[in-house]
Amino acid sequence: MSWIKTIDYNKADSKLNSIYKRVKGPEENVDNVLKLHSLRPHTLIGHMTLYKSVLHHSANVLPKWYLEAIGVYVSYLNKCDYCVQHHSAGLSRLLNDTEKENQFFKALRKDKLETYFDEMYLEGMRYARKLTIAPSKMVKADFTKLKESGFAEGEILEINQVTCYFNYVNRSVLGLGAN
Secondary structure (H helix, E strand, C coil): CCCCCCCCHHHCCHHHHHHHHHHCCCCCCCCHHHHCCCCCHHHHHHHHHHHHHHHCCCCCCCCHHHHHHHHHHHHHHCCCHHHHHHHHHHHHHHHCCHHHHHHHHHHHHCCCHHHCCCHHHHHHHHHHHHHHHCHHHCCHHHHHHHHHHCCCHHHHHHHHHHHHHHHHHHHHHHHHCCC
16 A cells, blocks of 8 residues: 555556556566556656666676665665565575575664675675765765775676665655555
């Protein structure tokens, strides 16, 4: 449900239905975050294009589990429970290791990510945190730290884009009351 009116899969007109068919789950369900776009279906196309590009494109170099972990972290920082829950499930599938999963969520809750990530990946998480909670404070040194920790510029772009994507989605969910 949400505060904004949404159109269910079985009530969608032909245009929206054709988009829903591309994004529906195995049980003919469309996630609430996607239904938020139902009054303006063209925005759903944009959302899905960005989502697939930042998290699931074959040209991405960083591991999917790491990109998903950034998304969970950004959502956690934004207090977007809907996205934390949905993407925690995805992260769990990608990690496929209950102990690693538990360690990640313990580190997240205690704000001790350094106990989970190596220095390079930790620097990426620090970048995601600052970009999420203090975007106007970003400086070239933040970028330089990523390079010095071992990230190539294309990988930095991946971190940036997944961080920006989750900030966008978190604000859509929180601003329109999706749950």
